[in-house]
Amino acid sequence: MHRVYNFSAGPSTLPIPVLEQVQKELLNYQETGMSIMEMSHRSKTFQDIIDETKSLLCELMNIPENYEVLFIQGGASLQFSMIPLNLMHRYKQAAYVHTGSWSKKAIQEAEKIGTVSVVASSENDRFTSIPEINRTLLSQEIDYMHITTNNTIEGTRYVNIPETGEIPLVADMSSNILSEKYDVAKFGLIYAGAQKNLGPAGLTIVIVRKDLIGAAHSSCPVMLNYETYSKHNSLYNTPPAFSIYVTKLVLQWLKEQGGVQEIEKRNYKKAAILYNFLDESSVFTSPVHTTYRSLMNIPFTTSSNERNALFLQEAKKHGLEELKGHRSVGGMRASIYNAMPVEGVQTLVNFMYAFEKKYK
């Protein structure tokens, strides 16, 4: 069967054993005589799937008892609105750290609901680093502080999670959830679109401390209120059932790999293969400050647009797909999420090495 190495930033590559299992039981899920896509979300069979998905996530991330896991639709972009609608209830103010394209959108949506203070920004650094937070700007009269743990487009990552004391820390982990160990207790709320490290697009996971649920205004749309999901076990209306099912299989696969601890080691190894090559290369460079380099999304470039175009064209011929960088950054980008095997990164680096020898 024809398969390529797919470096797409999302939707992105999934583990082959997961895809094979989906394929196998597509018309008849566990002898129920129907596809998972055809199954009532009120059935015992689906109830087991959603419960198991939740319990696997709690186990893998070591989520404390005082947190809820919610399954929502609409992507991280809907969370940009849901977070202020649910959490900006006391001071109607929040602090945001601005680290790239996604935090910009998060800030724009929050500003529709309350007051946003940008307490740190790496804009002057063209988002190639993670800024220090100016603690004097971090007033106590804010409802939460928001960060983006990994910046998919710019290829940066928080190495240390900021301490915010009593202020709930909210994190967009869309592009690096489950890729490295995090202490969930440090966060008030974690959210992530599924289509990078979890499963197919159409599902967003929200992990939220229970005391932060229930403060939305009574005029909040029912589907934008975390309480709706919490009260109904994410089954107030029909959930994205197929995406939840595939996510369950991905979490099982991750557990079989040895969990987050093992995948973190593998992710460091994969990133090192590519960064070590970039640091030695005479043709390719990485634009990101060494300290803040992402383990998941690695932008790189040659010295000219023509050479970049040639690289992308030749890479495609070698079964190395979706390496084009985001238009706001240019050049190339390799997204190497959990499901990308070490061999995929090694194959890419071997190809880059050959390209370098040929064209330098």
Add this chain to the structure above:
Amino acid sequence: MHRVYNFSAGPSTLPIPVLEQVQKELLNYQETGMSIMEMSHRSKTFQDIIDETKSLLCELMNIPENYEVLFIQGGASLQFSMIPLNLMHRYKQAAYVHTGSWSKKAIQEAEKIGTVSVVASSENDRFTSIPEINRTLLSQEIDYMHITTNNTIEGTRYVNIPETGEIPLVADMSSNILSEKYDVAKFGLIYAGAQKNLGPAGLTIVIVRKDLIGAAHSSCPVMLNYETYSKHNSLYNTPPAFSIYVTKLVLQWLKEQGGVQEIEKRNYKKAAILYNFLDESSVFTSPVHTTYRSLMNIPFTTSSNERNALFLQEAKKHGLEELKGHRSVGGMRASIYNAMPVEGVQTLVNFMYAFEKKYK
């Protein structure tokens, strides 16, 4: 392969050839070397899928040029909020027809945003009919009028679509879109969750007249504004790609069946098989007024809860699944959407006949 007849109200049965095609290309979509679940939504391949889905829907429903087709997440329940947020802009008032559980929820959400006048209700009739609209209540100072063309839980359906003149008519068609011919030009907006006649859960289709887009307040969350979807061809953020792809296959299947015209005939035939049996039966009865009977969702009951329970138990043994009625109505319900073959309904009726002979 083990398959049952699945009478679930949604998610519900899909055409077998569609499931087989999904299965076949699950790990390698059209020699791209990746699954549709792994594919960038910015790729040419996915662009073709979304364009083709839209164009098939326009063809099958004969959608006029001055309408847009939008692909949204969150189910019909999110539309209950999006509709007033986008359409209640002039008078902040709308008229709703109350015909059951779903219209109730639609009214509740609209009341958070503006003034709702319930211009007709079948509540006194226990929602077993569709009420006449009191035209004197239909002031000209409303932004739209809302109806539910088919009531999934109660098993009723509009036989004639009300004329509203200049007032935009908004219709929840979640449970009967594409099941019978509608003149789209009579509506300002039509919406439907995918999980009944379209594809897997996680996708909502909105068909909206272009002049109704763009009037949402500037504080409207970006993901709740129809303009966001219209401007970006439903690709502002990652869409529920897999659900769109399966919907495309279902629409192709429907076209191969002869389109809406042919499926409507088949749906009348299927419904007639069941209603004719119910009307002659000495054991089973239909609670719905003859004129307003749904073609898609057919509630029925015996004279006792014990007998209903026995029926459901025996039906299951015969591979007839998900026949339990909604808790608010009780008894049984057979949902016989487009993908349910005539043989499925005939098998159910044969079984009901045998049950009647055995237990009457």
